[in-house]
Amino acid sequence: KQEVTQIPAALSVPEGENLVLNCSFTDSAIYNLQWFRQDPGKGLTSLLLIQSSQREQTSGRLNASLDKSSGRSTLYIAASQPGDSATYLCAVVDSGGSNYKLTFGKGTLLTVNP
Amino acid sequence: NAGVTQTPKFRVLKTGQSMTLLCAQDMNHEYMYWYRQDPGMGLRLIHYSVGEGTTAKGEVPDGYNVSRLKKQNFLLGLESAAPSQTSVYFCASRWTMNTGELFFGEGSRLTVL
Numbered sequence: 001k002q003e004v005t006q007i008p009a010a011l012s013v014p015e016g017e018n019l020v021l022n023c024s025f026t027d028s029a030i031y032n033l034q035w036f037r038q039d040p041g042k043g044l045t046s047l048l049l050i051q052s053s054q055r056e057q058t059s060g061r062l063n064a065s066l067d068k069s070s071g072r073s074t075l076y077i078a079a080s081q082p083g084d085s086a087t088y089l090c091a092v093v094d095s096g097g098s099n100y101k102l103t104f105g106k107g108t109l110l111t112v113n114p
Numbered sequence: 115n116a117g118v119t120q121t122p123k124f125r126v127l128k129t130g131q132s133m134t135l136l137c138a139q140d141m142n143h144e145y146m147y148w149y150r151q152d153p154g155m156g157l158r159l160i161h162y163s164v165g166e167g168t169t170a171k172g173e174v175p176d177g178y179n180v181s182r183l184k185k186q187n188f189l190l191g192l193e194s195a196a197p198s199q200t201s202v203y204f205c206a207s208r209w210t211m212n213t214g215e216l217f218f219g220e221g222s223r224l225t226v227l
Contacts, residue, residue: 034216043118043204043218089157091216100145100164101172102216106156 002027002094006105013080014113021075021108023090028068031093035064035075038087038107047088048075052095080112116140120205120219127195127226135190135222137205143217144210146188147172148180150201151221157204163188164210195226 003026013019023033032051036044048057048064050073056065063076077084089107118139127133137146148160159172163182177199179191188207192199203222208214 036218041221043220044206046215046217049215100162100170101147101159104157106154 002030002092002103004090004092004103004105006088006090006108008108009106010109010111012111012113015080015082017080017112018076018078019080019110021077021088021110023073023075023105025071025073025092025103027094028071029095030068031095033064033066033073033090033092034102035062035073036089036091038089040086044089077110080110082112082114085110085112118205118207118217118219120203120222122222123220124223125225127192127224129196129226131195132191132193133195133224134192135203135205135224137188137190137207137219138186139188139205139207139217140186141207141209141217142185143207143214144185145208145214146182147206147216148178148188148190149204149206150174151204152201160190160203192224195224197226200224200226 005024034049035047038044050057050066061078066073087107087109091102091104121136144165147162149157158174161180163169166185169180181189205219208216
């Protein structure tokens with residue numbers, strides 16, 4: 001059974017700092033990995049989707065990498081801003097029998113202090 | 115383009131009452147999902163559908179029923195609400211392709227007294 005872990009559960013940084021959020025998964029047989037952002041009281045917003053054949057994806061100040069063999073993904077946020085404060089979740093789609101479903105991590109709560 | 119729309123956004127029920135949450139998507143997605151999100155538990159899959167007229171159980175299906183009579187709509191029903199069903203419910207959808215991006219609705223906050 002696929003398990004997704006996000007460490008740390010919470011992170012607090014000063015504005016302007018570059019930071020890395022981590023996501024690890026136990027089964028490397030995946031179709032893709034997706035990073036989401038969730039603001040308090042809101043739904044999840046898709047940030048980046050990395051296909052299994054890709055190593056990284058970039059959008060603005062965000063860069064996500066994928067290392068399937070080691071079961072890891074990182075989300076790099078450059079020059080963090082207070083508006084980046086949110087919970088960040090990752091999820092994978094398995095390429096095995098349960099490929100309709102996504103397995104989510106529990107998220108990292110990021111606070112960027114002015 | 116509205117994306118994924120959930121109604122209602124808030125609801126308070128008494129134990130034993132019934133209700134239906136509606137999810138509508140306008141992206142012609144085949145796959146649709148209902149999740150619940152509780153503090154410390156993360157997102158848990160209740161039911162999902164891989165196409166019009168199909169439904170399947172997720173991790174926590176007990177106490178819920180679903181229907182997908184039209185491709186764009188996925189309904190989640192609570193026949194007899196219990197306090198343990200107090201939660202925030204999220205609907206999501208994506209294309210058939212396993213490489214498809216998942217899109218979420220804004221959520222429906224349900225309180226059962």
